[in-house]
Amino acid sequence: MGLVFHRADTDRAFDLNVIPLFQSLYMSFQSVSTFGTSTFVGLDNYLQMLQDPEFWQSLKNTFFYAAIQVPITIVLSLFFAVLMNTKIKAVGLYRTIFFLPMIAAPAAVAMVWRWLFNSEYGLLNAVLDKLGYSGNILWITDPEVAIWSIIIVGIWTNVGYNMILLLAGLKEIPKEYYEAAVVDGAGPLKQFFSITLPLLSPQLFFVSVTSVIGALQVFDIIFMMFDRTNLALKSTQSLVYMFFNESFVLNDKGYGSAVAISLVLIIMAITGIQLLAQKKWVTYD
Amino acid sequence: MQTKMNKTTALIHIVLIIGSLLMIVPFLWMVLTSGKTISESTQIPPQILPEVFQLENYKAVWNSLPFVSFYINTGLMIAFRVLTSTIFSAMAAFAVAKLDFPGKNLFFGIVLTQMMIPSQIYLTPQYLLVQNLGLLNSISALVIPGIVSAFGTFLLRQFFIKLPDELMEAAIIDGATTWQVFCRIYMPLARSGLVALGIFTSLFAFKDLMWPLVVNMSQDKMTLSAGLASLQGQFTTNYPQLMAGSVIAIIPMIILYILFQKQFIEGIATTGGK
Numbered sequence: 001m002g003l004v005f006h007r008a009d010t011d012r013a014f015d016l017n018v019i020p021l022f023q024s025l026y027m028s029f030q031s032v033s034t035f036g037t038s039t040f041v042g043l044d045n046y047l048q049m050l051q052d053p054e055f056w057q058s059l060k061n062t063f064f065y066a067a068i069q070v071p072i073t074i075v076l077s078l079f080f081a082v083l084m085n086t087k088i089k090a091v092g093l094y095r096t097i098f099f100l101p102m103i104a105a106p107a108a109v110a111m112v113w114r115w116l117f118n119s120e121y122g123l124l125n126a127v128l129d130k131l132g133y134s135g136n137i138l139w140i141t142d143p144e145v146a147i148w149s150i151i152i153v154g155i156w157t158n159v160g161y162n163m164i165l166l167l168a169g170l171k172e173i174p175k176e177y178y179e180a181a182v183v184d185g186a187g188p189l190k191q192f193f194s195i196t197l198p199l200l201s202p203q204l205f206f207v208s209v210t211s212v213i214g215a216l217q218v219f220d221i222i223f224m225m226f227d228r229t230n231l232a233l234k235s236t237q238s239l240v241y242m243f244f245n246e247s248f249v250l251n252d253k254g255y256g257s258a259v260a261i262s263l264v265l266i267i268m269a270i271t272g273i274q275l276l277a278q279k280k281w282v283t284y285d
Numbered sequence: 286m287q288t289k290m291n292k293t294t295a296l297i298h299i300v301l302i303i304g305s306l307l308m309i310v311p312f313l314w315m316v317l318t319s320g321k322t323i324s325e326s327t328q329i330p331p332q333i334l335p336e337v338f339q340l341e342n343y344k345a346v347w348n349s350l351p352f353v354s355f356y357i358n359t360g361l362m363i364a365f366r367v368l369t370s371t372i373f374s375a376m377a378a379f380a381v382a383k384l385d386f387p388g389k390n391l392f393f394g395i396v397l398t399q400m401m402i403p404s405q406i407y408l409t410p411q412y413l414l415v416q417n418l419g420l421l422n423s424i425s426a427l428v429i430p431g432i433v434s435a436f437g438t439f440l441l442r443q444f445f446i447k448l449p450d451e452l453m454e455a456a457i458i459d460g461a462t463t464w465q466v467f468c469r470i471y472m473p474l475a476r477s478g479l480v481a482l483g484i485f486t487s488l489f490a491f492k493d494l495m496w497p498l499v500v501n502m503s504q505d506k507m508t509l510s511a512g513l514a515s516l517q518g519q520f521t522t523n524y525p526q527l528m529a530g531s532v533i534a535i536i537p538m539i540i541l542y543i544l545f546q547k548q549f550i551e552g553i554a555t556t557g558g559k
Contacts, residue, residue, distance in 0.1 A: 020410030083297050096546045097305040103542045106494055107513035108531035112315045115524050121327045168554035217403050220494045240405055248499050253409050260405050
C-alpha cells in the first residue's frame with residue numbers, strides 16, 4: 001500500500017521536473033526551428049555562445065548585480081532584524097511594513113519604480129533636487145546608472161524577506177548568553193560579534209545561499225522596467241533575460257537552452273563553493 | 286541609566302520609522318499618482334496630493350483590460366496550485382519521512398537537487414509539454430508547473446519527521462490503513478506546515494511573471510501579473526492610469542496580507558527554518 005501510495009507521486013514529480021532537466025540539456029545540443037523541428041548540432045550552441053559578446057555582457061551584468069545587491073541586502077536585513085529583536089513596542093507593525101514589498105506583484109513594483117525613477121517628473125530626482133543635488137540622473141536610460149536602479153529595486157524588495165528569516169533566528173538565541181555577557185562586562189558590539197553573529201550563522205548561511213541564487217536569476221524587474229528599445233538594456237540584461245529573449249522572443253530554443261544550462265552550472269558551482277566555505281564560518285550547535 | 290535606555294529606544298524607533306517610510310513610500314506614491322490627472326502628475330516639482338481624486342483613471346483602466354478575467358484566472362491558478370501541491374507534497378513528504386520503501390534516499394536526493402536548480406531550466410520543456418498537450422491559453426497551463434513542488438516536499442518532510450512514529454504504530458495495530466494514518470493522524474498534526482506551504486505557494490504563484498507570460502498569450506487567460514505587463518505597452522506614458530492598474534492588481538494580495546499578516550510572516554519564517 002505504502003509503495004503504491006508514494007509511487008504515483010514520485011512519478012509525477014519525475015515527469016514534471018526530472019525529465020525536463022534532461023530535455024533542456026538535450027535541447028541545448030540542438031537547433032530548434034520555429035516549427036518545432038530540431039536537428040542535432042552538437043556543441044554548436046555552446047560555441048556560438050562563447051563567441052557571443054551578448055552572453056559575456058549578460059554574464060557580467062548578472063555577476064555585478066549579485067555582487068552588489070546580495071551583500072547590501074544581507075547587511076541591511078541583519079541590521080533591521082537586530083533592531084527589531086530589542087524590547088521595543090510596535091515591532092509587529094514594523095515587520096508587517098518591511099515585508100510589504102515582497103507581497104506586491106513584480107510587474108506593479110517595477111512600474112511604480114519606473115515612475116519614481118522618471119528623470120523629468122520622478123519623485124526621486126525631485127527629492128535629490130531638494131537635498132541640493134541638481135544633476136538630473138537618468139536612472140533608466142543611462143547605461144552607466146541603469147544597473148544601479150535595478151540593484152536599488154532588488155534591495156528594496158528583498159530586505160524584508162531576509163529580515164524575517166534572520167529575526168526568527170535571533171529569537172532562538174537564549175537570553176542567558178547575553179545576560180552572562182553583560183555580567184562579564186561585554187558591550188553591545190562585543191555581544192554582537194561574539195554571541196549574535198556565530199549563533200545566527202546557520203540562518204545567515206541559508207539567507208546568503210538563497211539570496212545569491214535569487215540574484216543570479218534576476219529577470220522580472222529588468223523585463224518590466226526596460227523597454228526593448230532602451231539602449232541601456234544592453235548593460236542591464238541578465239542571463240535569464242537573455243535566455244527568455246532567445247527562447248521565447250527570438251524563438252531559438254536550442255540556443256536559449258544552452259544559456260539556461262550555463263546558468264544552472266554557474267549557480268551550482270557557486271552554491272557548491274558556499275557549501276564548502278560554510279565549514280569555515282557556520283557554527284551548528 | 287533610565288534616560289539612556291529611553292534614548293536608545295527612541296533612536297531605534299527613528300531608524301525603524303525611516304526604514305518603514307522607505308518601504309511604504311513607493312506604495313503611497315502609486316496610490317497618490319493613480320488619483321491624479323496627467324497634468325497633475327507631471328508637475329515640477331511634483332505635486333503631492335491630487336486636487337480631486339480621479340476615479341476616472343480606475344474606470345479607464347478597468348474598461349481597457351479584462352480585469353475580471355485576470356482576477357478569476359489568478360484565483361483559479363492559486364487555488365489549484367495550493368490544493369494539488371499541498372496534497373501531493375504532503376503525500377511524498379509523508380512517504381519519505383515515515384514509510385520504508387526501496388529507493389527512498391535516492392528519491393529524496395532528487396528532491397533536494399531539484400530545489401537547487403533554477404526554474405528557468407524547466408521552462409522550455411514544460412512549455413513544449415503544455416503546447417503538445419494542446420493546453421496553451423488555458424487555466425491548466427497556468428497550474429501545471431505548480432502541481433507538485435520539491436520545496437513543499439522538503440518543507441513538509443521536516444514537519445512529519447518531528448512527529449513520533451508511535452502514532453502510526455499504534456494506529457496500525459488498531460487496524461488503520463496507511464492512508465487513514467496519513468489523513469486522520471499526521472495531516473492534522475502538520476497543520477502549521479501545510480498553512481506555511483499554502484501561503485508560500487499562493488504568494489509565489491501570484492508573483493510569477495515569466496510562466497504566465499509565456500503560456501497564455503490571449504488576454505482573457507492572463508493572470509494579474511502578466512496582464513499588468515501588457516498594460517505597460519498600452520499606456521506607455523500615462524502614469525496615473527498605469528498606477529491605477531497596479532493598485533487594482535495588487536490590492537487583493539495586500540488585503541489578504543493585512544488580514545493574515547501573522548500567518549504570512551510566521552509561514553515565511555518557517556520556510557527559512559533549519
